[in-house]
Amino acid sequence: MIARLALASLTRRRGRTALTIAGVAVATAMLLDMVMLGSGMRESFRGFIEQQGFQLRLTPRGTMPFDSEATVGGAQALVARIAEDPEVVAVAPVLGAKLFTPRADSVVPAFLLGIDPAVQGDYVLAEGRDIAAPDEMVVNGAWLEATGVRLGDTIRVASGYDAQLRRFSGEGSVRVVGRGRFMMLAGGEKVAALPIATVQGMGGEDLRDRLSVVLVATRAGADVETVGRRIEASDARVSALSTEAALRFVDERLSYFRQLAFILASVSLITGFLLVTTLVTVSVNERIGEIAVMRAIGVARERIVVQVMLEGLVLSVIGAVLGLGLGIVTAKWLNEILSAFPGLPAAFDFFLFEPSAAVRSLGLIISCGIGAGLWPAWRATTLSIAQTLREEAVA
Amino acid sequence: MNLTQPVLSARDLRRAYLVAGAPVEAVRGLSLDVHPGEWVAVVGPSGCGKSTLLNLLGAIDRPTSGQLLIRGRDVAVMDDAEATRFRLTGIGFVFQRFYLMPTLSAAENVELPMAEAKRPRAEREARAKELLTYVGLGARTDHRPFQLSGGEQQRVAVARALANRPALLLADEPTGELDARTGEEMIALFDRLNRDGTTIVTVTHDEELAQAARRVIHMRDGVIVDDQVRRPLESVARPA
Numbered sequence: 001m002i003a004r005l006a007l008a009s010l011t012r013r014r015g016r017t018a019l020t021i022a023g024v025a026v027a028t029a030m031l032l033d034m035v036m037l038g039s040g041m042r043e044s045f046r047g048f049i050e051q052q053g054f055q056l057r058l059t060p061r062g063t064m065p066f067d068s069e070a071t072v073g074g075a076q077a078l079v080a081r082i083a084e085d086p087e088v089v090a091v092a093p094v095l096g097a098k099l100f101t102p103r104a105d106s107v108v109p110a111f112l113l114g115i116d117p118a119v120q121g122d123y124v125l126a127e128g129r130d131i132a133a134p135d136e137m138v139v140n141g142a143w144l145e146a147t148g149v150r151l152g153d154t155i156r157v158a159s160g161y162d163a164q165l166r167r168f169s170g171e172g173s174v175r176v177v178g179r180g181r182f183m184m185l186a187g188g189e190k191v192a193a194l195p196i197a198t199v200q201g202m203g204g205e206d207l208r209d210r211l212s213v214v215l216v217a218t219r220a221g222a223d224v225e226t227v228g229r230r231i232e233a234s235d236a237r238v239s240a241l242s243t244e245a246a247l248r249f250v251d252e253r254l255s256y257f258r259q260l261a262f263i264l265a266s267v268s269l270i271t272g273f274l275l276v277t278t279l280v281t282v283s284v285n286e287r288i289g290e291i292a293v294m295r296a297i298g299v300a301r302e303r304i305v306v307q308v309m310l311e312g313l314v315l316s317v318i319g320a321v322l323g324l325g326l327g328i329v330t331a332k333w334l335n336e337i338l339s340a341f342p343g344l345p346a347a348f349d350f351f352l353f354e355p356s357a358a359v360r361s362l363g364l365i366i367s368c369g370i371g372a373g374l375w376p377a378w379r380a381t382t383l384s385i386a387q388t389l390r391e392e393a394v395a
Numbered sequence: 396m397n398l399t400q401p402v403l404s405a406r407d408l409r410r411a412y413l414v415a416g417a418p419v420e421a422v423r424g425l426s427l428d429v430h431p432g433e434w435v436a437v438v439g440p441s442g443c444g445k446s447t448l449l450n451l452l453g454a455i456d457r458p459t460s461g462q463l464l465i466r467g468r469d470v471a472v473m474d475d476a477e478a479t480r481f482r483l484t485g486i487g488f489v490f491q492r493f494y495l496m497p498t499l500s501a502a503e504n505v506e507l508p509m510a511e512a513k514r515p516r517a518e519r520e521a522r523a524k525e526l527l528t529y530v531g532l533g534a535r536t537d538h539r540p541f542q543l544s545g546g547e548q549q550r551v552a553v554a555r556a557l558a559n560r561p562a563l564l565l566a567d568e569p570t571g572e573l574d575a576r577t578g579e580e581m582i583a584l585f586d587r588l589n590r591d592g593t594t595i596v597t598v599t600h601d602e603e604l605a606q607a608a609r610r611v612i613h614m615r616d617g618v619i620v621d622d623q624v625r626r627p628l629e630s631v632a633r634p635a
């Protein structure tokens with residue numbers, strides 16, 4: 001009967017209740033989004049920095065860790081030397097270049113990756129098969145769409161193109177054998193991968209025996225930082241960045257975001273709390289006479305507390321559940337907007353849905369809802385019965 | 396003279412309020428015994444302390460000093476939980492305004508104190524039906540307060556007050572908000588209740604209500620100035 005009374009008091013003012021629930025839902029959605037934002041960027045970075053089991057990333061010294069323009073020469077010797085390290089189990093050289101594909105009335109430019117098909121960490125095959133010969137190529141969906149080429153087609157491509165003279169350089173014939181998901185590239189960006197030797201060959205003098213990045217996998221249990229320092233000592237042209245160091249680097253950059261997310265999350269929580277407190281307080285004030293009568297006829301304090309708190313609980317639970325849906329929808333939408341930011345890898349998510357984070361957010365909002373009932377419940381049970389009845393009779 | 400143990404026994408009861416820093420005594424040294432089966436009407440000019448007295452008798456307010464025994468128990472020393480329990484099982488309250496729970500049906504309103512007393516559902520429902528029939532609302536059990544007239548609401552309130560078979564029924568101006576005819580019906584109901592054995596104390600301005608009571612107490616400035624038994628107790632039957 002106490003539960004009935006609590007629910008009845010919510011249904012008595014439907015509009016007001018609905019507005020409060022909507023408010024709690026918005027606060028929950030905001031809270032959830034902020035929690036998702038806080039962890040999503042970090043986890044995304046981790047995901048694509050860890051790239052299929054490579055713990056070290058070597059880049060030409062003096063360049064930014066993710067710069068793809070700079071290269072170093074003596075690639076073969078460099079790779080061989082790194083592979084000699086007893087702690088190293090795999091070395092994957094990568095050379096960044098450009099690819100031009102002539103079509104009927106246009107030329108489709110794309111980003112070209114020279115990789116070692118046996119050890120590569122740049123893409124995951126999604127369709128077709130992997131590279132098995134020097135002239136076989138794996139591309140991404142955007143490239144297929146732009147060129148209209150189908151898997152299995154053999155086409156002519158070039159590594160250079162002079163738009164004024166309409167002249168190609170570094171031409172060759174390749175067979176498109178697979179479609180892959182390239183983690184490092186922005187959504188919508190066109191990309192293709194060929195064996196590194198093929199790319200070096202197509203590039204002529206410019207790219208002969210060069211590479212732009214080396215991914216290194218170390219033995220399980222190896223001290224990655226030490227291996228990195230050792231490689232740096234053996235070749236002054238490269239600098240090594242471990243996954244962990246990269247993550248720390250990213251983490252530092254993201255700490256601003258996380259603080260912002262934390263503040264906004266707290267604000268949402270406080271807003272939800274105040275909203276529920278306000279509604280429950282108003283509702284208690286409205287029913288103060290009824291509550292005094294209940295007390296006068298012998299309803300125990302605890303029962304009044306339960307009734308008032310139940311009101312806050314119901315509001316926050318419904319609001320939180322709706323907010324969960326709303327939060328996921330808005331996160332998706334915001335993610336799409338933010339992912340369109342030029343130059344961001346396709347695999348990069350700003351918002352990461354983690355069930356545990358969602359449960360935590362819901363838990364926080366619901367605790368707030370319960371907490372929000374405390375003050376009005378305390379007021380409702382400590383009222384002077386005689387005094388309240390007297391004031392109500394006057395009112 | 397009455398040989399039965401009093402239901403209610405007040406000795407030198409006082410209740411002072413602080414008004415603008417100065418104590419104002421609404422009840423000042425009042426002594427009173429009420430015996431089982433009595434129907435007492437407390438009358439007197441406005442502000443003489445009638446409601447204050449009734450609130451003390453019903454344990455919803457505490458005396459500043461003095462002793463108040465209800466069925467032999469000292470109300471003044473009870474803590475809140477005890478007093479609440481005492482009100483639930485020992486006292487039935489009828490207020491001037493009907494004060495029903497607007498979201499509950501008539502039957503549920505009557506069941507509320509029984510639910511609080513943890514009576515089994517079947518018993519609650521049966522007794523609510525029985526009580527509503529007793530007050531003449533047997534056909535209106537599912538109606539909500541807003542679907543009932545003022546007189547009907549007040550009768551539901553009486554049924555609610557009787558739910559846990561209290562030793563004492565207290566009513567503050569039970570006819571105060573009713574028109575003359577429904578007021579008369581209410582008086583008839585109280586008369587029937589009293590004849591069936593319910594001990595009643597009513598506070599009233601209503602001459603007719605006072606006339607109907609067996610005993611009329613006049614108050615002035617917080618004390619009893621007159622106490623008359625109009626109709627002596629016949630053989631007293633305990634209420635059903």
Ligand SMILES: Nc1ncnc2c1ncn2[C@@H]1O[C@H](COP(=O)(O)OP(=O)(O)OP(=O)(O)O)[C@@H](O)[C@H]1O
Pocket residue numbers: 387390412413414419420421440441442443444445446447448
């Ligand atoms: N809570 C309170 N605070 C201050 N003064 C109060 C309070 N309650 C009652 N009083 C004062 O006590 C006196 C008695 O009030 P009470 O309500 O008992 O009178 P009453 O006889 O019931 O009057 P009425 O017939 O108008 O209902 C009045 O002077 C009133 O102003």
Ligand SMILES: [Mg+2]
Pocket residue numbers: 445446447
């Ligand atoms: Mg009064």
